[in-house]
Amino acid sequence: MRGASTTRIALIYPELLGTYGDGGNAIVLARRLRWRGLPAEVVQVPAGSPVPEGCDIYLLGGGEDAPQVLAADGIRQNRAILRAVGSGAVVLAVCAGYQVIGVTYPSGGQIHEGLGLVGIETRRSFGPPEAAPPPRAVGDIVVEPDPRLGLPTLYGYENHGGRTRRLPDAGGFPLGTVRRGIGDGAAGGGEPGHGGGEGSPGTDGIVDGRVLGTYLHGPVLAQNPALADLLLGWVHGPLPPLDGPPETVALREARRRALTTP
Amino acid sequence: MTTSLPRRFTARTQAALAVERLAAEASRRLGRGSGEMIGGKLALRVSPGALAEVGSHRLSACVSGTNGKTTTTRLLARALGTLGPVKSNSGGANMAPGVLAALSRPPFDAAAALEVDEIWLPKVAREIGPRVVLLLNISRDQLDRSNETRRIAAMWRELGAELPETTVVANVDDPLVAWAAAGWHRQVWVSAGQNWTADAMVCPQCAKLLHRNDTGWWSECGLARPEPIVAVTGPRELRWYGRTIPARIDLPGRVNLGNAAMAAAAAREFGVEVEASLGAMTGLGDVQGRYQEVVLGEQGRRGRLLLAKNPAGWVEMMELLADAPPRPVIIDFNSQTADGRDPSWIWDVPFERLGGRQVLVTGERKEDMSVRLAYAEVPHSVQPSAEVAALAANEKVVDVVANYTAFRDLLVRCSR
Numbered sequence: 007m008r009g010a011s012t013t014r015i016a017l018i019y020p021e022l023l024g025t026y027g028d029g030g031n032a033i034v035l036a037r038r039l040r041w042r043g044l045p046a047e048v049v050q051v052p053a054g055s056p057v058p059e060g061c062d063i064y065l066l067g068g069g070e071d072a073p074q075v076l077a078a079d080g081i082r083q084n085r086a087i088l089r090a091v092g093s094g095a096v097v098l099a100v101c102a103g104y105q106v107i108g109v110t111y112p113s114g115g116q117i118h119e120g121l122g123l124v125g126i127e128t129r130r131s132f133g134p135p136e137a138a139p140p141p142r143a144v145g146d147i148v149v150e151p152d153p154r155l156g157l158p159t160l161y162g163y164e165n166h167g168g169r170t171r172r173l174p175d176a177g178g179f180p181l182g183t184v185r186r187g188i189g190d191g192a193a194g195g196g197e198p199g200h201g202g203g204e205g206s207p208g209t210d211g212i213v214d215g216r217v218l219g220t221y222l223h224g225p226v227l228a229q230n231p232a233l234a235d236l237l238l239g240w241v242h243g244p245l246p247p248l249d250g251p252p253e254t255v256a257l258r259e260a261r262r263r264a265l266t267t268p
Numbered sequence: 269m270t271t272s273l274p275r276r277f278t279a280r281t282q283a284a285l286a287v288e289r290l291a292a293e294a295s296r297r298l299g300r301g302s303g304e305m306i307g308g309k310l311a312l313r314v315s316p317g318a319l320a321e322v323g324s325h326r327l328s329a330c331v332s333g334t335n336g337k338t339t340t341t342r343l344l345a346r347a348l349g350t351l352g353p354v355k356s357n358s359g360g361a362n363m364a365p366g367v368l369a370a371l372s373r374p375p376f377d378a379a380a381a382l383e384v385d386e387i388w389l390p391k392v393a394r395e396i397g398p399r400v401v402l403l404l405n406i407s408r409d410q411l412d413r414s415n416e417t418r419r420i421a422a423m424w425r426e427l428g429a430e431l432p433e434t435t436v437v438a439n440v441d442d443p444l445v446a447w448a449a450a451g452w453h454r455q456v457w458v459s460a461g462q463n464w465t466a467d468a469m470v471c472p473q474c475a476k477l478l479h480r481n482d483t484g485w486w487s488e489c490g491l492a493r494p495e496p497i498v499a500v501t502g503p504r505e506l507r508w509y510g511r512t513i514p515a516r517i518d519l520p521g522r523v524n525l526g527n528a529a530m531a532a533a534a535a536r537e538f539g540v541e542v543e544a545s546l547g548a549m550t551g552l553g554d555v556q557g558r559y560q561e562v563v564l565g566e567q568g569r570r571g572r573l574l575l576a577k578n579p580a581g582w583v584e585m586m587e588l589l590a591d592a593p594p595r596p597v598i599i600d601f602n603s604q605t606a607d608g609r610d611p612s613w614i615w616d617v618p619f620e621r622l623g624g625r626q627v628l629v630t631g632e633r634k635e636d637m638s639v640r641l642a643y644a645e646v647p648h649s650v651q652p653s654a655e656v657a658a659l660a661a662n663e664k665v666v667d668v669v670a671n672y673t674a675f676r677d678l679l680v681r682c683s684r
Contacts, residue, residue: 021469025408030615030643037643053469054477070416072475145609163610224612228639253642256650257635 012045013241016061018087018103019053022077026165028067028100030225034234035063042246053077057086062241063096066103068165068223071113074102081106081121091123096240097217099123100226104211104219105168112168124214125176128168132192140191142167147187147222148265149210152179157236161229161261162222164188170221178214183207186265189221216240229257274376277321284315285322288372308365311372319364322371323396328380329534330396332389332424333404333445335581337362339519339555340404340527345381346552347535347545353378360556363388367396379538386420390427393434400534401428401452402437404460404527406444407467408613409578421448421472428452437534439526440496443485447472450494458533459499460526463587464580466616498533500526508532508542515546518553521588557675562682564668565655571598571668573682575675577607582617585669594625596661600654600670600678601631607672611636619644628657628666631674654678 017024017032032048039046049061053076057064064087069077081087091097097107105111108126111118117129131139147164151157164187171192172180180190189210211220218237220226227234231254239245273282292307311318329348331341338360345356355378357370362383371380384392386406393401403424406417421444428436428451438449441462449455462468471478474489486492499507503522506515506529517528532545554560557573564571574589576582589597603611611633619641627648629637634650641648651657654674658666670678 021466024466024616026610027612027615030612030640033615033643037645070418072418073470076470076475076477163612165610223610225615228615228643251639251642253635253638257639260635 012047013039013063013238014047014049014061015063015065016049016051016058017065018051018057019073019077019080020050020067021053022073022080023067023069023103025070025073026068026101026163026223027225028065028103028223031065031067031098031100031227031234034225034227034231035065035238038231038234038238038248041251042248044242044245053080056084057081059086059089061090061095063098063237064090066097066099066106068101068103070102074106074111075113075118077102078106078111078118078120088121088123091215091217094216096237097123097219098227098237099217099219100223101164101166101221104221105166105170107217107219108170109173123217124178124212124219125173126170126212126219127173128170130168132169132171139167140169143188143191143221145187146265147189147210148185149182149187149189149220149222150185151182151233152213154179155181155213155236157230157232158258159185159262159266160220160222160226160233161258161265162220162224162226164221164223166221172212176212176214178212178217180209181211181213181218181220182209184210228254229261273374274325276325278315278317280315281318281321284311284318285372287311287314288369292369305361305365305369308361308367308369308372311368312365319368319371319392320395322368322376323380323392326371326377326380327538328382328396328398329400329402329538330382330384330389330393330398331402331404331534332384332386333402333439334386334407334409334578335584336404336523336527337383339524339558340402340531341381341383342552342555343517343528343531343549344402344534346548347531347540348379348381348538350540350544350548351379351538355380357383358556364392364395367392371396387423390423393427393431397431398434400435400437400537401431402530402534403445403449404439404530405442405462405580406448407464407578407580409580409608417444417467418470418472421445424448425451435537437530437537439530440494443468443478443487443491443493444472446494447491450491455494456498456533456537457494457496458530459496460530461500461522463523464583466579498529500529506532506542513542517546517549518551519555520559520591521584523584523587557679557682561665562679564658564666564682567659568664569655569658569661570665571654571658572665573675573678574667574669575671576669577671579613579616582669586618586621589667589669590621592667596626596628596663596666597622598628598630598651598654598657598661598666598668599637600668600674601629601633601637602671602674603633603636604673607674614640619646622646626662628660630654630657631670655681
């Protein structure tokens with residue numbers, strides 16, 4: 007039995023949605039709680055089994071086409087995540103997981119129905135049907151987060167074929183503005199010829215209540231510990247301070263030097 | 269020199285081979301590596317058909333897969349060497365230019381054991397029509413390059429349908445490989461083992477979850493692990509066409525016995541008895557510097573060089589490290605193009621298992637590795653180079669685990 011204050015972190019279908027080391031996000035969250043003296047439990051949810059009810063944080067990672075569809079179908083079967091979100095659980099969805107929490111996503115040449123947790127849609131391309139779809143977005147990505155989040159610059163790596171945009175009635179707001187890389191790739195000038203409006207910088211991700219989606223992996227919480235603490239704060243309220251660890255300070259400095267110096 | 273070329277070579281290909289030789293020699297003289305890539309590239313530009321001309325009139329085998337290509341190719345070359353001269357791209361240049369370079373010197377009827385990059389396999393195999401293709405495994409590697417393991421399997425499956433004369437030697441323990449090989453005209457099924465299953469959870473045929481138990485895997489659509497005719501059954505034992513035979517090679521680890529089983533099964537297709545194959549394989553103690561002990565830096569510290577370039581490879585290395593006394597471990601980690609630009613896969617490696625050893629981290633992405641180890645709660649130090657790390661180690665002999673370019677650079681520095 008868990009104590010009342012044990013934070014339960016559900017890692018959903020890591021065999022299907024774990025292509026880009028996204029299981030690391032669970033490791034980071036659990037360690038950052040334990041280093042503060044707070045109990046944490048990572049609940050591995052193997053593919054094929056039902057998503058558990060009542061976890062505090064649900065993690066969805068990146069995956070290839072067929073596993074993505076399989077994972078989405080599995081998650082939809084018992085709707086536990088949707089109920090959990092309704093009662094205040096936190097969701098971090100990355101890459102394929104980010105696409106899946108939206109209303110629609112592309113996979114294997116078809117458009118699939120997503121979980122509809124957030125008001126985004128993803129397609130292979132938003133350009134005219136006769137135009138070639140944009141190339142895969144592959145590479146380092148740097149995002150300046152929305153000031154409301156109070157976070158420092160986000161670093162990560164992206165690797166996705168889809169382009170994502172907010173629906174007109176979407177709640178929440180984009181996670182941030184893309185400084186390097188593609189991100190959603192549908193909003194603006196981040197990628198000439200593939201964006202919507204000219205000139206406006208592209209965005210990445212969505213924050214809607216306690217659901218956060220992004221194309222950044224790396225894993226994203228390993229490179230951006232403040233983002234991990236933001237999610238943990240949503241569960242716990244104000245957390246005891248935790249410096250570092252110093253290794254993450256060195257990593258962020260190395261990423262800053264490599265990615266933001268001209 | 270063109271006079272020694274077979275008459276059937278076109279003038280264009282004769283010129284291409286001359287260019288290859290000149291470019292490779294110039295590259296070597298300038299100290300820019302062994303020259304296979306540049307020479308082969310130029311030659312293919314001069315004569316795009318050169319690969320087919322030099323490759324198709326000889327007995328050859330292509331070795332492909334994510335992990336173990338270089339080692340298996342070397343083992344196979346040794347086994348085929350019992351029959352006569354063998355050409356091989358032993359330098360590890362495994363795309364079309366590297367293969368061409370390996371085949372561009374006489375004798376032009378020598379057998380060939382060729383390592384071929386997974387994505388290049390269809391092109392190379394279509395051109396040279398190998399007698400045997402060895403398919404080892406498919407796992408994630410260079411995440412930024414080949415993002416779909418299934419796509420590689422599908423490509424291989426289609427290739428088999430086009431090569432009616434070719435036998436595929438395939439690892440039944442990898443579902444992606446078994447599915448790919450099932451589309452070929454003739455198979456030799458080998459159980460070479462698979463200790464990394466995370467990249468083959470979904471049936472490549474029907475996209476449903478695969479079922480697994482201790483003896484195999486199967487899918488609801490009917491796809492299942494084929495019955496192997498050759499299998500690794502112990503640390504020094506094979507089941508070989510109905511009998512159990514001792515098998516001892518000098519390369520360490522069960523993974524290399526699996527590679528040897530694949531190579532021996534392929535060599536059998538060329539008429540080499542298994543005893544002769546295994547005999548020729550013993551005595552091979554290192555492959556391209558892998559498993560070799562070298563001097564690190566000027567203080568005479570020694571290090572055993574180990575290559576691990578993806579999660580599957582790291583899990584193999586963990587097993588290999590556990591077999592030996594717990595030495596300090598230096599991890600040398602880069603993320604250049606040849607390594608894969610995206611280092612996030614290190615979060616899939618159970619680095620917790622290094623606990624209790626002294627761990628030292630270096631390389632261009634040492635900070636990423638350091639964060640991974642911090643969250644694994646493995647104490648470690650960050651060092652400017654492998655040589656400096658060796659000096660900081662508690663013992664005079666260390667293990668160095670490096671990924672592709674880190675390994676390559678280390679080997680160059682150590683052999684100076």
